[in-house]
Amino acid sequence: MTQRQNRVPYYLQVKHSIIENIKSQSWKPGEKIPSENQLMQQHQVSRSTIRQAISQLAQEGILETKRGKSTTVKKKPTDHVKNPGVIQREKGSEFSVHLIRTVHGKKMDYAKKMLGLTEEQSVYMYERLRLADGIPIAFQQLFVPEHIVDTLTDEDLLVFDFHSHLEEIGVIASYSKDYVSASLANTYEADFLGIVTGDPLVDLTRITLGIDQSPLEYCRTKYLPSYFDFTVETRG
Amino acid sequence: MTQRQNRVPYYLQVKHSIIENIKSQSWKPGEKIPSENQLMQQHQVSRSTIRQAISQLAQEGILETKRGKSTTVKKKPTDHVKNPGVIQREKGSEFSVHLIRTVHGKKMDYAKKMLGLTEEQSVYMYERLRLADGIPIAFQQLFVPEHIVDTLTDEDLLVFDFHSHLEEIGVIASYSKDYVSASLANTYEADFLGIVTGDPLVDLTRITLGIDQSPLEYCRTKYLPSYFDFTVETRG
């Protein structure tokens, strides 16, 4: 397995071997990996070398070590986001979406402006309710240009994460921008969310562009503050 | 320096000692630190122990090592590199700060919890108003542990950006986290901000840690939504 002529340091070879085992699902998240002694014998290197590989993987958040217990493959570290340090999370365990209504037309000037559409082009607006464990946590208005709608099925409109769903059906997003603000619930929104008119909401606006810079979606979501986390970490 | 009866591992004692030297500016960013051999003799421990301390600090981004060259204190990348795509902006042209009041004590349990302080430690709270062009745009409560306050002058409390001001006076932050939410103005806040009780506010909470993970500040700022921008761009 490990070989000298490579001149790749042994500890890196061990590290890659461990990563391969995890990627191939031989060692699954939450499960034990072989002990340091076993790895020593498998790779025919010293314990220090094994430890160097493991400690690096631990610091990278891939393995989890604890004295006295076996080293395990760390379970999915919560969020795998494109923008390191930015975490958007809805709180709950079971999520679903309820479609309130669909509007199709050439009005909705503000949305059309945000999507960069011309006068003649038309827009679909989907008003949706986002639910966590059956409780409404957000009121959402999703604006999509007609030419994108043509590629969607009815079920596509009920997926919880429309944004990442776009990718799955082959529509590639190259750029998206989120604006965060606060607003207060109007009577219409409050009714759906089971709150009182005037309660505060986290107001999230997202614009997504395709690889050719053409607009894919303009989405405005108003969350109950306690069901939504938006955090930004800065290191260095 | 290093002593056995502590039962704090030697490598952690060395690590701490290095951090102290950096915090006290004895070893400045970009400059060399003593070689592993010198540190061995200073601390009277083996080279492996020194290396364990240094390699961890290197992985934490505090030191920079390179074969053949001296280990240096890593220079902090300038602000804009920190988190590409995340923009926080207050709107206006002329900014200032008004100090409403100062509270000092051992109550304020929530703030102490966020700062990771013990029962006996005390906290200073500064209630400030952030103004843009003379108009109040945010109500801010800034909690600082006593040992940080000791290093501050009265003028330090009136600077507009306390966060980046910390760096200027030599207190080095390694990590900060911002939470964004929404809340509604209570009567007290509304009064200062010139709005009506119940108006929505963007609720920004920031926690800043030093390089030794000790808490530097816990800050809660409530902005008038129209005077604050928080945007996140994602590419790829």
Next chain:
DNA sequence: ATGCATTTGTTCGTATGTATT
């Protein structure tokens, strides 16, 4: 409850490799 085997954590010492000055 006790004790023993297992597992990771800390520390030492030594030797050799490789890049920089």
Next chain:
DNA sequence: CAATACATACGAACAAATGCA
């Protein structure tokens, strides 16, 4: 070329936490 600096690697010993018979 030599001296210095960090990097890799081995082996050994003991400590501390855990789990099991």
